[in-house]
Amino acid sequence: MDSAVIVVGAGPVGLMLAAELRLADVPVVVLEQLERPTGQSRALGFTVRTMEILDQRGLLPRFGEISTSSMGHFGGLLVDFGMLDSVHGTSHGIPQARTEEILGAWAAELGADIRRGHEVVSVTSDAYGVDVEVRTPAGTERLRASYLVGCDGGRSTVRKLAGFSFPGTPGTMEMMLADVKGCDIPAHPFGHHVPGGVAMSAPLGDGTHRIIVREHGAPVRSQPAEFPEVAAAWQRLTGQDISDAEALWASSFSDASRQVTAYRRGRVLLAGDAAHIHLPAGGQGMNVGIQDAVNLGWKLAAQIHGWAPPALLDTYHRERHPVGERLLMNTRAQGLLFLGDESVQPLRDVLNELIALPSAALHLARMVTGLENHYETGPGEHPLLGRRVPHQELVAESGKTSTTELLHTGRAVLLDLADDPAVRTIASAWHGRVDVFTGHTHAPADDSPFHDTTALLVRPDGHVVWAAPGAGELPAALYRWFGAPR
CATH class of the missing domain: 3.40.30.120 (Glutaredoxin)
Incomplete structure (x- = not known):
C-alpha cells in the first residue's frame, strides 16, 4: 500500500477528513487536481453545528476574531437563531479560502501528505484495496490504498469512475454571483425582490461586495457566468451600472438537486458535494460536508487499525444519508421561497406568520444549522443519546x-x-x-x-x-x- 487512505479533493471536506484520520494515526494522501488554491469563496461562514465541531478540535482560535449573529434566514425570511441551545452562533465573514488555508495547515501539521497538481484518471478496486491512476506534472503514476474517499465536489471524478448512482432533479433556474470592488452597493443580504427577479448583496469587508442575481425565466447555462453577464443582469434588476467595477471572480449555479444512493461502494466512499449537490442556501453545503468528514474519519480509522466492530463503517451511510436528504429538502424549499416569482408571495406571507411562532422558528433554525441531527445509537431514553454532547x-x-x-x-x-x-x-x-x-x-x-x-x-x-x-x-x-x- 502507498497509503492507508487516499482522499481526493483538497477543499474543506477533504482537508478535514485528512486531519481527522491523522488524529487517529492513519497514513493519508490527499490528491488535488489544482496546482494551487483558486482563492474563490463560495461559502462565507459556519453554521452552529460546524462551529461546535471546530471548537471540539480546538480550531476556532486559528480563525482569529469570529463575528457571529443570532439572526438567520430560511429562504430569505428572517429567523431568530438566538433561541438555539448552543454556546455558539452562526459565523459570518470567513471566506472559504481562509477555511481551506487553516484546515490545510492543520492537516499538514498532523502529517497528511497533500499533493497538488494530481488528477485522478482511473479507479479500480478489489476486495483488498483500491488502485488509483494519477496524472501528475511528472507523468502518470499508480497509487494503492486500503480505502479511497472522494471529496472532490459536485462534479466528482471519483463518483463517476467508481460508478455511484446519483439520482435527482436537474437545474430549472440559475443564479449568477460575483465578488466586486470599486463600487457602492446597497446591502440586501436577504434578497431584494423586484418584478424581474431577485438581487442580493452583502459587504464582505475591505471594500468587497458579494452580489447574487436571479432573473426570472433565465435559462440554465452549461458554463459558469462571466462578470459582464452578472453586471448586465444586476443593472436590469436594480438599475445600477457596475460594469466598471473590479470583479475578483464570477460564477453561476443552479438549483440542481442530487444525492448518491449509497455513500459507500466497497472500499470507495464519498463525502460532501461529491455525495450531494443542491442550491446553495446559508452555506449548508460546505458545513454538511465538514460534518460528513468528522462522522467518517474515526470510523475509517477504526477499520484501518483493525478494531472496528462489524458494520461500523456502514453506519456512515446510515447516519449521514438521511442528513443529506434533509439538506436537499430544505434547500429546494428555500429555493422556491427565495427565487420564485410574485406567484410565491402568498406562501412567503403565510410562512412569515408561522415563523413568528417560537416553535416554528426553532424548528427551522435547528434544521438549517444542523442542530436537529441525531443518530440511532442503541437502547435507552436519556435525552443526550444519539445527540452531540453539549459544551459543559x-x-x-x-x-x-x-x-x-x-x-x-x-x-x-x-x-x-x-x-x-x-x-x-x-x-x-x-x-x-x-x-x-x-x-x-x-x-x-x-x-x-x-x-x-x-x-x-x-x-x-x-x-x-x-x-x-x-x-x-x-x-x-x-x-x-x-x-x-x-
Whole structure:
C-alpha cells in the first residue's frame, strides 16, 4: 500500500477528513487536481453545528476574531437563531479560502501528505484495496490504498469512475454571483425582490461586495457566468451600472438537486458535494460536508487499525444519508421561497406568520444549522443519546476542563461523573480507544441534560452513545462502537 487512505479533493471536506484520520494515526494522501488554491469563496461562514465541531478540535482560535449573529434566514425570511441551545452562533465573514488555508495547515501539521497538481484518471478496486491512476506534472503514476474517499465536489471524478448512482432533479433556474470592488452597493443580504427577479448583496469587508442575481425565466447555462453577464443582469434588476467595477471572480449555479444512493461502494466512499449537490442556501453545503468528514474519519480509522466492530463503517451511510436528504429538502424549499416569482408571495406571507411562532422558528433554525441531527445509537431514553454532547464545564482533581476540550484529541471519552470504579474498570479493557475522565459537572441547572447523569460515553465525533442511568449495559455499548475489548 502507498497509503492507508487516499482522499481526493483538497477543499474543506477533504482537508478535514485528512486531519481527522491523522488524529487517529492513519497514513493519508490527499490528491488535488489544482496546482494551487483558486482563492474563490463560495461559502462565507459556519453554521452552529460546524462551529461546535471546530471548537471540539480546538480550531476556532486559528480563525482569529469570529463575528457571529443570532439572526438567520430560511429562504430569505428572517429567523431568530438566538433561541438555539448552543454556546455558539452562526459565523459570518470567513471566506472559504481562509477555511481551506487553516484546515490545510492543520492537516499538514498532523502529517497528511497533500499533493497538488494530481488528477485522478482511473479507479479500480478489489476486495483488498483500491488502485488509483494519477496524472501528475511528472507523468502518470499508480497509487494503492486500503480505502479511497472522494471529496472532490459536485462534479466528482471519483463518483463517476467508481460508478455511484446519483439520482435527482436537474437545474430549472440559475443564479449568477460575483465578488466586486470599486463600487457602492446597497446591502440586501436577504434578497431584494423586484418584478424581474431577485438581487442580493452583502459587504464582505475591505471594500468587497458579494452580489447574487436571479432573473426570472433565465435559462440554465452549461458554463459558469462571466462578470459582464452578472453586471448586465444586476443593472436590469436594480438599475445600477457596475460594469466598471473590479470583479475578483464570477460564477453561476443552479438549483440542481442530487444525492448518491449509497455513500459507500466497497472500499470507495464519498463525502460532501461529491455525495450531494443542491442550491446553495446559508452555506449548508460546505458545513454538511465538514460534518460528513468528522462522522467518517474515526470510523475509517477504526477499520484501518483493525478494531472496528462489524458494520461500523456502514453506519456512515446510515447516519449521514438521511442528513443529506434533509439538506436537499430544505434547500429546494428555500429555493422556491427565495427565487420564485410574485406567484410565491402568498406562501412567503403565510410562512412569515408561522415563523413568528417560537416553535416554528426553532424548528427551522435547528434544521438549517444542523442542530436537529441525531443518530440511532442503541437502547435507552436519556435525552443526550444519539445527540452531540453539549459544551459543559467539568471539574477534576487536576483542575477545570470541559466536554469540548476533552474531544481535542479526536478519541472517544467516557465521562465518569460519579467517581464510579466499576465504570472505570469496565472501560479499561478499551484503553487506547476510549479515554476516561473522572470528575463532576460544574453546577448544572435542574433542566440541564447533565442533571442526575452519572456517566456518558461520547464518540470521537462528539455524539453520545451511552448514558447512565437509563441506557443499558456499558460493555454492550463499548463493544457496539469500539469493538471487542483488548
